[in-house]
Amino acid sequence: MSIKNSKIHKSVKIVKPNLVNIYGCKIDRNTKIGPFVEIQKDVSIGKNCKISSHTFICSGVIIKNNVFVGHNVVFINDKDPKAVNKDGKLKTEKDWKLEKTFIEDGASIGSGSVIMCGVKIEKNSIVGAGSLVLTNVPKNSIYINKRNIIKIKK
Amino acid sequence: MSIKNSKIHKSVKIVKPNLVNIYGCKIDRNTKIGPFVEIQKDVSIGKNCKISSHTFICSGVIIKNNVFVGHNVVFINDKDPKAVNKDGKLKTEKDWKLEKTFIEDGASIGSGSVIMCGVKIEKNSIVGAGSLVLTNVPKNSIYINKRNIIKIKK
Amino acid sequence: MSIKNSKIHKSVKIVKPNLVNIYGCKIDRNTKIGPFVEIQKDVSIGKNCKISSHTFICSGVIIKNNVFVGHNVVFINDKDPKAVNKDGKLKTEKDWKLEKTFIEDGASIGSGSVIMCGVKIEKNSIVGAGSLVLTNVPKNSIYINKRNIIKIKK
Numbered sequence: 001m002s003i004k005n006s007k008i009h010k011s012v013k014i015v016k017p018n019l020v021n022i023y024g025c026k027i028d029r030n031t032k033i034g035p036f037v038e039i040q041k042d043v044s045i046g047k048n049c050k051i052s053s054h055t056f057i058c059s060g061v062i063i064k065n066n067v068f069v070g071h072n073v074v075f076i077n078d079k080d081p082k083a084v085n086k087d088g089k090l091k092t093e094k095d096w097k098l099e100k101t102f103i104e105d106g107a108s109i110g111s112g113s114v115i116m117c118g119v120k121i122e123k124n125s126i127v128g129a130g131s132l133v134l135t136n137v138p139k140n141s142i143y144i145n146k147r148n149i150i151k152i153k154k
Numbered sequence: 155m156s157i158k159n160s161k162i163h164k165s166v167k168i169v170k171p172n173l174v175n176i177y178g179c180k181i182d183r184n185t186k187i188g189p190f191v192e193i194q195k196d197v198s199i200g201k202n203c204k205i206s207s208h209t210f211i212c213s214g215v216i217i218k219n220n221v222f223v224g225h226n227v228v229f230i231n232d233k234d235p236k237a238v239n240k241d242g243k244l245k246t247e248k249d250w251k252l253e254k255t256f257i258e259d260g261a262s263i264g265s266g267s268v269i270m271c272g273v274k275i276e277k278n279s280i281v282g283a284g285s286l287v288l289t290n291v292p293k294n295s296i297y298i299n300k301r302n303i304i305k306i307k308k
Numbered sequence: 309m310s311i312k313n314s315k316i317h318k319s320v321k322i323v324k325p326n327l328v329n330i331y332g333c334k335i336d337r338n339t340k341i342g343p344f345v346e347i348q349k350d351v352s353i354g355k356n357c358k359i360s361s362h363t364f365i366c367s368g369v370i371i372k373n374n375v376f377v378g379h380n381v382v383f384i385n386d387k388d389p390k391a392v393n394k395d396g397k398l399k400t401e402k403d404w405k406l407e408k409t410f411i412e413d414g415a416s417i418g419s420g421s422v423i424m425c426g427v428k429i430e431k432n433s434i435v436g437a438g439s440l441v442l443t444n445v446p447k448n449s450i451y452i453n454k455r456n457i458i459k460i461k462k
Contacts, residue, residue, distance in 0.1 A: 002324055002343075016156055016175055021324055021343045021361070030244055035156075035175040036190050036208075036344050038361045048244055050237045053175070053192045053210055054228075054344075056361055056379045056419075068237040071210045072228045072268075074362075074380045074419045076437055081416050083358045083376040090338055090356055108235050111210075111228045112268035112286070114380075114420035114438035126462070129230055130268035130286035132420070132438035132455055146456040147286055148300040154280070170310055170329055184398055189310075189329045190344050190362075202398055204391045207329070207346050207364055208382075222391040225364045226382045226422075262389050265364075265382045266422035266440070283384055284422035284440035301440055302454040308434070 005041075025057075034071070052111065059093075060117060063103045070111030070129065075101055077117045104139070159195075179211075188225070206265065213247075214271060217257045224265030224283065229255055231271045258293070313349075333365075342379070360419065367401075368425060371411045378419030378437065383409055385425045412447070 003014065003022045009029040014020060016035040024041025027033070031045055034053035039045070043057050046065035051057070053071045060077035063069070078096040085095040099117035103109070107121045110129030121127060122139035130145070137143045157168065157176045163183040168174060170189040178195025181187070185199055188207035193199070197211050200219035205211070207225045214231035217223070232250040239249040253271035257263070261275045264283030275281060276293035284299070291297045311322065311330045317337040322328060324343040332349025335341070339353055342361035347353070351365050354373035359365065361379050368385035371377070386404040393403040407425035411417070415429045418437030429435060430447035438453070445451045 002327065019156065019173070019175060019327070021327060032244060035192055036362070038343055048238050048242070050244065054190070054208060054226075054362060054380075058379075066236075066238045066242070068235045070228075070230075070235060071212075072208075072226065072362075072380065074378075074437075076378075076419055080434075081376045081378060081418065082374075083414075083416070084356050084374045088356070088374070090340060090358065106237075108237070110235065111230055116437060124462075126234075129228075129270060132453075135457065138459065140462045142458075142460040142462055144458045144460070145286075146458050149289065150296075150298045150300050151292065152296040152298070154278075154294045154296055173310065173327070173329060186398060189346055202392050202396070204398065208344070208362060208380075220390075220392045220396070222389045224382075224384075224389060225366075226362075226380065260391075262391070264389065265384055280388075283382075283424060299440075303443065304450075304452045304454050305446065306450040306452070308432075308448045308450055 006039075028065070046105075060098045060100045061103070062100065064105045064107075066106045067103050068108040069103075070109055070113065072112045073109055074114045075117070076115065077101070079117060107137075160193075182219070200259075214252045214254045215257070216254065218259045218261075220260045221257050222262040223257075224263055224267065226266050227263055228268045229271070230269065231255070233271060261291075314347075336373070354413075368406045368408045369411070370408065372413045372415075374414045375411050376416040377411075378417055378421065380420045381417055382422045383425070384423065385409070387425060415445075 007026045011029045014033045019035040021038040025043040027045045028047040031049040036054045039057045040059045045063045049067045055073045058077045102120045104123045106124040109127045112130045115133045121137045125137045126142045128144040161180045165183045167186045173189040175192040179197040181199045182201040185203040190208045193211045194213045199217045203221045209227045212231045256274045258277045260278040263281045266284045269287045275291045279291045280296045282298040315334045319337045322341045327343040329346040333351040335353045336355040339357040344362045347365045348367045353371045357375045363381045366385045410428045412431045414432040417435045420438045423441045429445045433445045434450045436452040
């Protein structure tokens with residue numbers, strides 16, 4: 001089991017405790033966490049949230065109450081990721097500017113979405129499945145990445 | 155090990171039984187299941203399929219025979235996901251309309267694809283890697299999301 | 309623990325050995341591997357790399373030194389994936405043409421990207437988060453998939 005140093009309300013349901021990596025975070029009451037989820041330190045997740053399988057929540061992400069995070073969602077906290085710093089050593093937290101991301105009450109993030117850091121997904125908004133979110137999402141709005149679909153006859 | 159209440163033919167190969175979450179489903183002969191896969195209840199998977207690593211198959215998905223599902227593929231069964239119902243309680247199955255998804259014989263779904271619910275991916279069709287599938291895919295066709303590529307000199 | 313038949317330098321840090329599937333590969337010094345990662349046989353990863361959580365690296369991928377691979381990145385080695393061969397049997401390695409992918413020194417691949425096989429991501433280039441990479445990425449360049457964003461008022 002890999003759940004460490006976290007403040008997790010006793011009503012929280014972690015579906016498969018052996019198949020998650022959760023440390024240093026705070027998870028409030030009635031929230032449900034799926035398998036194959038990683039939640040890093042200093043993350044805060046509110047009440048009545050659903051964090052679905054295969055999702056990665058990095059340090060710097062603040063999730064309020066009643067938020068749905070779909071499967072396979074990725075958050076980011078570094079806009080210019082590199083493996084090494086200028087001295088050629090593996091980058092540590094000291095080597096990047098952590099940018100925060102805020103997910104406000106009642107928001108829903110569709111499965112397979114990638115959320116760039118520094119954005120705010122506001123109250124009761126919806127991010128469509130498979131989106132790449134690069135800007136703020138205003139409250140009560142729907143955010144979609146339009147894509148051109150091609151169907152070819154084989 | 156997290157494989158429960160499922161009807162899995164003895165010839166099925168689950169590569170890493172300790173690294174999957176499989177329950178309440180049916181998997182027919184010779185099918186192969188990769189690690190970090192979740193398969194939910196009432197899913198049906200036919201013969202000679204490949205379900206690759208990191209893939210999530212939710213209730214409502216019917217996969218026929220000889221189907222390839224790539225790595226990191228996400229299926230969906232709720233078009234309007236929310237964490238809580240109107241009473242402010244965590245949504246359960248009773249609170250959404252499960253929409254089915256059908257993957258027919260010989261179809262191939264490329265890695266990293268997101269498949270919206272309510273669609274049919276017909277016989278021998280191909281979904282290109284990284285696609286967001288929002289419509290039916292006709293038999294013997296290829297489905298691609300065209301994307302504009304930008305290369306910038308740093 | 310599922311780490312087998314691999315040549316892994318003793319300085320390599322595998323964050324959660326119980327939550328990876330690594331076999332038949334070579335990983336050089338100081339590289340760090342996150343949880344829920346699969347690395348297949350014949351993969352070669354250089355020094356000072358970061359391979360982040362939920363990433364899948366298939367046979368045929370060569371990663372040089374100082375490379376950042378984000379979370380939830382998928383590599384591919386078969387351009388025409390199918391579950392079965394012409395005889396109706398589950399495809400094995402003998403049934404497809406494995407195409408190689410090269411990630412050169414100092415490259416960074418953003419989280420949630422899908423990398424088609426047969427490409428070269430050259431020195432010090434950056435692949436933006438959520439990209440689908442279908443072509444070579446020249447050295448010192450930035451590769452982005454432009455997307456049309458729609459925001460609808462609910």
